[in-house]
Amino acid sequence: MKRSLFAPALAALALACGPSGPDTVDPGTIPFDPKRPTPGGAAEVAPYSGTNADVLTAQQTYPTGLELHRKLVMRTCSGTNGVCHNQKEYPDLHTPGTFTASIGAPCNVQSGNAEGVFDRCERLGDRFRFAEQSFREIEIGYFKLILGETPEFGTGQGPDDETPGLHLYLHDAVPVTQARLNATGTFIRTFVNEQGNVQTLPFASYETNWWVLGDKKHLFARVSDNQRDTVEGLVASGIVQGDQNRNGVYGARILGNTVPLINPGKPEQSYLVARLRGYMERETAPGTRETVPGTRMPLANQPPNVPDMLALMCFIEGLDPAATQWNLGSAIDYNKCSYKENPSALSLAGTGDSWTGRVLPILQSNCGGCHGGTNPQAGLDFLTGTAEEIRQRLLKPSSQKPTVQLVLPGSLDKSYLFLKLTGDSSISGVRMPINPLNGNAALPDAELKSIENWIFLAGASGT
Ligand code: HEC
Structure with missing residues (x-):
């Protein structure tokens, strides 16, 4: 009975395979290997061979990145819908997929306030020029859109820092002689295309009355009622600001400065870790620290303990920086992890009683x-x-x-x-x-x- 459905097809297959095949096949004997392939890395690593209790606890609690996500990240950062890092908050950490996506992803993308942005999260800004002028594009530090109708100015009058309209603050002075011009401001982005080539793309433009203010690094653009939609669309297009926190430092211009949320292979240089600690180790001067602005994480629940931190650090350290995909199901290699020697140094709650x-x-x-x-x-x-x-x-x-x-x-x-x-x-x-x-x-x-x-x-x- 049980062969009746399969036998004809399999017999045909056997025939097609040549005369040496068996003439009847029992489907129960079809070879099937229950071991699944493990994409993207070692699923099995040698277990930790030492005796440190924190390492043993970490290894037992968090054998893989998946457990790390489920037991630590979910508990600490993304547990309750709508409270923490869930769909609404950047970074979204609430599924293994979104957690994996934070590897190499930029930090401080959606910071509520400019001062909360860490210099080392700043990216290379988009650039600006006037379409009618031939000067080289200039990196945008930051912009402000102040709502309201730009007033008409009498002679000798002009906009200041607080005038309603669009304010652009640039890295270099605009090389024009006029203090005021009617021109098309063009916003340009540089990106790497699928072929790996660097391309520049003018992605938005805005034609209006422009004022060149102060040191010529501050441009002001009139926004009249009928231009409001255009400008709001421009702002919504997500202009990348090179000096997002407005402190005069262009984070991405400093070589090796930019850090992602999770920096594969470099836990000390991962923004996520820095937000738990409140500081980031300087890559150029190990042992010295930079304070990370913004509220200390986790906001209000028990911070990670030593085995928790150890698992996180070993997980990040074990991520291959050259990879483009990572498998959370791979085992965390505690035996190779450099932090196994002195895990208590990772304690967020310190040691002793001082x-x-x-x-x-x-x-x-x-x-x-x-x-x-x-x-x-x-x-x-x-x-x-x-x-x-x-x-x-x-x-x-x-x-x-x-x-x-x-x-x-x-x-x-x-x-x-x-x-x-x-x-x-x-x-x-x-x-x-x-x-x-x-x-x-x-x-x-x-x-x-x-x-x-x-x-x-x-x-x-x-x-
Ligand atoms: C989720 C936010 C939150 C966390 C976390 C929190 N607090 Fe508070 N704290 C408050 C609020 C709100 C008040 C005022 C209302 C109250 O006391 O119930 C307060 C008041 C206080 C006060 C009274 C201050 C005064 O001058 O009278 C002390 C002391 C205090 N907290 C200590 C702590 C300590 C120590 C911790 C950490 C172990 C802590 N809090 C963690 C929100 C928090």
């Missing part, structure tokens, strides 16, 4: 997402300033309970910060740290203990 070595890193990695940046919650900022400035701030009265200091050396029950961390009944507001994702508001015991030791035993000293 202020700079442990307590400050705990506060910054657990609380900096809310207590830092441009609008620190409850006016309490753990990120801005030197370690000593931050410590001095804690020796002042609490804003919620001005009769109590945030930290009173040697006294736990008179240290409001500590009471907030233990959820003492005397506090206003809620226990810290707030975790909007799961409502769980408690530091791990070991971190709480370190803060306790620092206040009680070490007298909240600065060393």
Whole structure:
């Protein structure tokens, strides 16, 4: 019975294969190899041969990039729809596919505010020239579109920095003699085409009245009512700004400066890692650090622990920079990973019980997402300033309970910060740290203990 459907076709196949084939074939014997091919890299690597507990935990918890995505990235960054890095937020990290797409992808593409952009995320800007003029295209630093109708100017009058209209700030002065001209501004992009050749493409243009202001690096374009759609379309076309954070540094012009979200082979030079740490190692001067602007990640839930960080670093280190596709299913090679020698150095929460070595890193990695940046919650900022400035701030009265200091050396029950961390009944507001994702508001015991030791035993000293 069971052969009746297959036998004729297989018999025909056997015939076609030549006279030496069998004249009947049992479909149950069709050779089938259940092992699937593993595209794009080693699926199996030699397991870690040492005894370090953190490495063993990391290897067991995160054998492959897929687990890293599912257990660490999903938990820390993209768990709840609409809260964090999901479809709406750049980078979108919520599926293995989008996580893989962040390998080599630019960072700070969608930064809410200009100051939040890290110089090393800046890309080569688009360029600008007037179609009627023959000067070389000039890189665009940044632009501002100020809404509203550009006013008519009387003699001797002209636009300033705040005049409604389109403002372009360029890297070099425009070599024209007129202070004002009617011209077609052309926006040009350079890209590498499918054949690998560099091409330039004028992708937008805008004909209007232009003013050449100040040092001739600032152009102003009139936007009248009937031009509004054109200009909004131009802005929506996504002009790449070479100095997106407007600080005068053109990040991409500095050789080797530009970093992607995940830099294959280079965990220290990966923006994602830098946002967890709050700093990025300088590639040209290892051991020195650049502060990364923007809120410390993760915003409000428990930051990665040592095995978590180790897995992330080893995963990135193991990505082949020469590849164009990566397979998250490949095993993370802990045995080859350079971080296996001293994983505890990766701790975001530091070591020991000292202020700079442990307590400050705990506060910054657990609380900096809310207590830092441009609008620190409850006016309490753990990120801005030197370690000593931050410590001095804690020796002042609490804003919620001005009769109590945030930290009173040697006294736990008179240290409001500590009471907030233990959820003492005397506090206003809620226990810290707030975790909007799961409502769980408690530091791990070991971190709480370190803060306790620092206040009680070490007298909240600065060393
Ligand atoms: C999700 C955001 C968030 C996180 C994370 C967070 N806080 Fe807060 N914090 C707040 C808000 C909001 C307030 C004010 C409302 C309240 O106290 O309930 C506050 C108030 C405080 C206050 C009172 C300040 C004063 O001067 O009276 C302290 C102390 C504090 N937080 C400490 C911490 C510490 C320490 C951590 C990390 C272990 C932390 N917070 C993590 C949002 C946060």
